[in-house]
Amino acid sequence: KAGVTQTPRYLIKTRGQQVTLSCSPISGHRSVSWYQQTPGQGLQFLFEYFSETQRNKGNFPGRFSGRQFSNSRSEMNVSTLELGDSALYLCASSLGSADGETQYFGPGTRLLVL
């Protein structure tokens, strides 16, 4: 099976702009989670989507949003970008049993906000 894919891999934006990142899960996986990784805060959970519904949400401002499509592909959007949003954004997929199962991560999208 193909692994989790994320596009784009690298992105440069300026403050105030918005950005959309995409994640395609492993075939058959219905859960997609998003994480932000920064040197200062480490790996932080953003949100999880299952069957097109947000099932869990981390402690991030409303500028961070996401959605999931019927084919389980997911997008996350960050509006009004701030310098502190520069990070590696990782998505992970799983079958979605909601039992803390193994997550399969994509290669990440590295976002730089200038």
Added chain:
Amino acid sequence: SQQGEEDPQALSIQEGENATMNCSYKTSINNLQWYRQNSGRGLVHLILIRSNEREKHSGRLRVTLDTSKKSSSLLITASRAADTASYFCATANFGNEKLTFGTGTRLTIIP
């Protein structure tokens, strides 16, 4: 917020030696997982240990879990240069897929 700390933050050993990393967490868990990350890339799942298990092996990896102390350790035996990476523990609770990660240990294997 992060679940807990990993110790040490960085570890350098000679190739062939064993590497031990420790992870502490704060709340009760369903399972604990270890992941590896190479140079800021995606995370690769290594091993999952459930809260009712005390020890688990996978190839050169040995993981222990002590729920009374809320701690886990990862042992990599006979290290190789390819093991150079950052290692993260992550805890999972019942009812959701959210992983709460530790701070990570950066492991360097010296050839």
